[in-house]
Amino acid sequence: MTRRWVGPALTALVLAGAVVLIVFLPRMTSEFRLGQFTYVAIYFIALLGLNILTGYNGQISLGHAAFMAVGGYTAAVLILGQEGFKLVGQEPAEIIPKHGITPIWTIPIAGLVTGVIGYLFGLPALRLAGVSLALATFAVAVSMPAIAKRFEHLTGGGGGLSLPLPEAPFGWDISPPHWLYYEAWGAAGILFVVAWLLVRGRVGRAWRSIRDGEVAAVSSGVSPAVYKTLAFGISSAYAGVAGALFAIQNSYINPDTFPLTLSILLLASAVIGGLSSLSGVIVGALVLEFLPIYAQEPPVFDVNFAKQAAPVVFGVVLMLIVFLMPGGAAGLLRRLTRPIVAAASRRS
Amino acid sequence: MPLAFAWSDFAQQVTSGLAAGAIYASLALALVLIYQTTNVVNFAQGEMATFTTFIAWMFMDRGLPYWPAFALTLLIAFAGGVGVERVLIRPIEHRPEIVIVIMTIGLLIALNGLTGWIWGPEVKAFDSPFPNSSVIVGGVAISVRDIGTFCVCLGVVVLLWLFFRFTTLGLAMRAVAFNPDASRLMGVRVGWMLALGWGFAAVLGAIAGMMAAPTIFLDPDMMIVVLIYAFAAAVLGGIDSPVGAVVGGLLLGVVINLLGAYVNFVGNELRLPTALAVLLLVLVIRPTGLFGRRVVRRV
Numbered sequence: 224m225t226r227r228w229v230g231p232a233l234t235a236l237v238l239a240g241a242v243v244l245i246v247f248l249p250r251m252t253s254e255f256r257l258g259q260f261t262y263v264a265i266y267f268i269a270l271l272g273l274n275i276l277t278g279y280n281g282q283i284s285l286g287h288a289a290f291m292a293v294g295g296y297t298a299a300v301l302i303l304g305q306e307g308f309k310l311v312g313q314e315p316a317e318i319i320p321k322h323g324i325t326p327i328w329t330i331p332i333a334g335l336v337t338g339v340i341g342y343l344f345g346l347p348a349l350r351l352a353g354v355s356l357a358l359a360t361f362a363v364a365v366s367m368p369a370i371a372k373r374f375e376h377l378t379g380g381g382g383g384l385s386l387p388l389p390e391a392p393f394g395w396d397i398s399p400p401h402w403l404y405y406e407a408w409g410a411a412g413i414l415f416v417v418a419w420l421l422v423r424g425r426v427g428r429a430w431r432s433i434r435d436g437e438v439a440a441v442s443s444g445v446s447p448a449v450y451k452t453l454a455f456g457i458s459s460a461y462a463g464v465a466g467a468l469f470a471i472q473n474s475y476i477n478p479d480t481f482p483l484t485l486s487i488l489l490l491a492s493a494v495i496g497g498l499s500s501l502s503g504v505i506v507g508a509l510v511l512e513f514l515p516i517y518a519q520e521p522p523v524f525d526v527n528f529a530k531q532a533a534p535v536v537f538g539v540v541l542m543l544i545v546f547l548m549p550g551g552a553a554g555l556l557r558r559l560t561r562p563i564v565a566a567a568s569r570r571s
Numbered sequence: 572m573p574l575a576f577a578w579s580d581f582a583q584q585v586t587s588g589l590a591a592g593a594i595y596a597s598l599a600l601a602l603v604l605i606y607q608t609t610n611v612v613n614f615a616q617g618e619m620a621t622f623t624t625f626i627a628w629m630f631m632d633r634g635l636p637y638w639p640a641f642a643l644t645l646l647i648a649f650a651g652g653v654g655v656e657r658v659l660i661r662p663i664e665h666r667p668e669i670v671i672v673i674m675t676i677g678l679l680i681a682l683n684g685l686t687g688w689i690w691g692p693e694v695k696a697f698d699s700p701f702p703n704s705s706v707i708v709g710g711v712a713i714s715v716r717d718i719g720t721f722c723v724c725l726g727v728v729v730l731l732w733l734f735f736r737f738t739t740l741g742l743a744m745r746a747v748a749f750n751p752d753a754s755r756l757m758g759v760r761v762g763w764m765l766a767l768g769w770g771f772a773a774v775l776g777a778i779a780g781m782m783a784a785p786t787i788f789l790d791p792d793m794m795i796v797v798l799i800y801a802f803a804a805a806v807l808g809g810i811d812s813p814v815g816a817v818v819g820g821l822l823l824g825v826v827i828n829l830l831g832a833y834v835n836f837v838g839n840e841l842r843l844p845t846a847l848a849v850l851l852l853v854l855v856i857r858p859t860g861l862f863g864r865r866v867v868r869r870v
Contacts, residue, residue: 531688538681
């Protein structure tokens with residue numbers, strides 16, 4: 224006889240601790256640090272989406288920053304409305320309201336738009352597997368800045384679009400950085416729960432079965448076409464929300480806001496955190512935000528490396544993870560906590 | 572946008588397209604060499620090429636003449652390619668495809684950073700062994716540099732073909748690509764053949780880098796765009812076909828150049844997305860490419 228509730232109870236305890244930490248963090252840190260933790264939330268959302276696609280469904284994407292860019296531009300154009308952005312001889316579409324939309328409402332719209340685009344990209348991607356898909360998404364990531372520059376009547380071209388800092392709603396008396404922090408983590412919390420519900424249920428089982436053996440999945444009545452495009456759509460919607468939040472937090476967007484490097488580092492962080500594990504995503508997001516900073520100026524030693532030290536450390540860490548702990552940080556965590564949970568579950 | 576269509580102008584666009592295409596073909600062939608043997612697309616191919624091109628620049632900066640620096644760089648590239656296979660790829664060769672892809676991405680990130688760290692992020696000029704003048708052939712001005720680039724790239728491709736076709740070592744390498752298990756039973760040292768394949772791929776990449784650098788200038792990110800063209804070329808020709816990679820590279824170079832020159836919508840900015848569109852179209856309509864083998868999936 225074992226105590227089966229110990230494992231879930233511990234998980235719930237850790238989650239509750241995380242929520243408390245996130246809520247009270249703004250009281251403990253400076254506004255500058257707070258901005259960094261807002262970016263952590265944004266990366267957390269993007270990595271949740273990438274993990275759904277690559278981790279749970281086995282479809283590799285090297286172009287998620289391009290989907291973030293779609294979300295970012297959608298939000299920016301909606302926030303600015305017709306007046307805000309420069310027109311080069313072309314009238315904007317009539318659906319864009321003249322005076323813009325309150326920033327927070329642009330976030331779900333950006334998610335929706337990016338989700339639809341991702342779903343549509345998922346249709347041709349159905350014919351691609353493994354390396355071909357990685358290639359195709361890589362090409363999307365490389366081409367995105369050129370496309371954004373070409374359609375400058377909508378995107379502002381290389382000059383980009385500047386966004387106002389949003390004020391907190393309902394007369395809430397907090398500064399814009401604090402409001403953005405809560406907004407980003409609120410979205411991250413909701414999307415985490417959605418992702419958790421998705422991957423633990425029927426849909427998640429279908430995704431994993433396709434990843435582990437497409438032929439076997441088909442034989443069991445799981446349609447790869449339906450579930451793979453669904454994974455693409457949902458994953459892109461996550462990227463779109465992250466991109467919208469990024470643009471708002473950054474107060475600025477141009478074709479280089481979401482470079483190829485970001486696409487590559489997103490995949491790297493997903494692997495470092497641990498593929499097909501939701502708990503590892505937070506580690507991936509922290510790594511993506513803070514590793515570049517600490518690689519340049521290690522906190523322990525009194526040295527200051529060049530900016531290029533960050534990618535070197537990132538690449539080496541990624542290669543070491545592939546060699547030494549294929550499960551990423553989440554895999555390591557699982558290996559460390561399993562004996563503890565097992566010991567606690569055993570009835571003496 | 573030319574006002575009137577002129578044949579001499581058209582021919583000029585074709586020849587400069589062929590020169591660019593020869594560079595894409597070299598890098599595409601490097602990708603195919605590795606794909607054939609290791610069954611993985613090496614995303615770090617472009618960064619390996621950039622790194623070796625910077626080594627060549629360093630030699631020349633220290634006063635070495637062009638061709639000795641060129642030869643020395645190729646030797647270093649070969650050793651580097653073999654080393655990468657031995658150290659990074661060998662230990663994980665039996666793991667799933669996605670793991671090896673991620674390994675090459677790790678190498679891409681690290682090498683890109685390392686290049687910038689060692690040599691700085693600023694753009695550098697890179698000498699060309701060929702003069703920046705042109706010769707008139709039948710009323711068409713053709714750049715000597717274009718001709719030189721084309722000849723060097725294609726010359727190396729022909730040398731490589733002769734090697735694979737007429738030497739025992741080449742035969743052994745082809746055998747490994749065709750059937751590694753049977754080759755091992757016949758006494759071929761499969762592991763070393765794979766490493767040699769990576770070495771040759773690195774050499775091809777180094778040549779592509781050194782030929783591209785005089786035109787696009789030397790900086791740590793210079794090969795990323797070339798790599799995309801090479802991917803598109805390799806996929807167009809069939810990712811497992813060396814002939815396809817070369818034909819695909821030349822074809823892509825010419826077509827992209829012509830589209831950029833004559834189709835107003837494409838212009839200069841949309842050349843890269845056009846290559847992407849080619850890549851996607853081929854992958855969706857004919858995944859095996861022009862010359863590729865169809866892989867039959869067994870249940």
